[in-house]
Amino acid sequence: MNRIKCIISYDGTLFNGYQVQPNQRTVQTDFEKVLTKMHKGIPIRIHASGRTDTGVHAVGQVIHFDSEYALQPEQWKRALNAQLPKDINVRSVEIVDDHFHSRFDVVRKEYRYFIWNEKDENVFSRNHHYFFPFDLNIAKMQEALECLLGTHDFSSFCASNTDIKDKVRTIYKGSINKTDQGIVIALEGNGFLYNMVRIIVGTLIEVGQGKRDVKSVKNALLARDRAKAGKTSPPNGLFLWKVDYNN
Template sequence: MRNIRLIIEYDGSRYSGWQRLKNSSETIQGKLENVLSEMVATPIEIIGSGRTDAGVHARGQVANFHTKSPMSIREIHKYMNHYLPQDIVVKEVKEVSERFHSRYNVKSKRYVYYIWNHWIPSAFQRKYSYHLVEKLDIGIMKEAAAKLVGTHDFIGFSSVKKTNKSTTRHIEEITINKEGNMLVFTFTGDGFLYNMVRIMMGTLVKIGLKQMDVSYIDEIFESKTRANAGETLPPQGLFLEEVYY
């Protein structure tokens, strides 16, 4: 049995997220599995590094599947990109060790969130960034972001309900850069809870607008209460940039 690893990019605008759903044919996993199953004439189940929500994009999603097909790597690669929708592209196909698992072997991930911070919207960036008219104080946001770095229980920054699983995660780095009217927020960590990046972004925005003090970050960690954090920002500004193994 061969183990094939894929690196995939996709525009998540019209999809119901990564995970295959019974009530929706518009998922990334579903589209990939349909093409692969047709390719080898047998059902294929694909394993992703993690789920992305409806409307979220990816430049470096990683997935793997098992097959007995004798097709070459180049043949698999060409077939997939020929039959997949144009908003899903397989960037790399590689045969890997049987022990490789896209989800269990992840060491860290990098997400990027984009905010178009100008009173005039962008016709081209509207699907790939969150438009915010009010000017943000980047200095204060960087100060707040520094408090998020490290190992913490991020339950207050997530939409996770009651769970027996650990909600402690380690954030290695958060950077904030200005590129013209675009603000680029990069989050690197060993894992992220449901909606965690978008809620951290909503909190940073509230602080950047001076509607919340930097000290609220500590209060959210202490209270472990979702209601104390900022809103969940829209999905179109979020990209899964890279997965590290």
């Protein structure tokens, strides 16, 4: 058996998220369908670094699977891209050690969130940003983001419908920049809870609007109570940007 690691990108617009669900179009379903066909009907399961929700995109999602085929990385890439739908693309392939696991071995993840903060919507990138035409004080948002860096219990910034007990996570880096593609909020951490990036972004937007101050973000974090943080921002602005492993 050969273990294959792929870095893939996908446009989440037309998927019901990453994970297999009955009677839904998902990234995992489409990818496994192609692999199973390549393996003459033998079901092949893929494992990702983590799920992404409906409408969320990936520039650098990482998956792995096992195969009896001894293809070269470039052959895998070509064979997969020839059969995958147009909204999934395999960017690179690596043959890895049998012990590699795309989820358990993650050491660092980066997410980026795009806000189109202009008076007019951009029809061409409308599925790839959150259109927010109101004034935002970016300096204030940056100040609020500072409070969230480091190791904290992020219970307040996690969707309430989750089973995970340990809600301590570390955000190594966070930045907010105005670019041609809009305001980009980039977060790097050792892991992110369910909806964590979108709740952080929603809270920062409330700070940028002047609806809450920096102190209230600090208080929200300490409260460990979802109700104290801001709204969950829409999925279509969110990109799983990069997943890092030790090696």
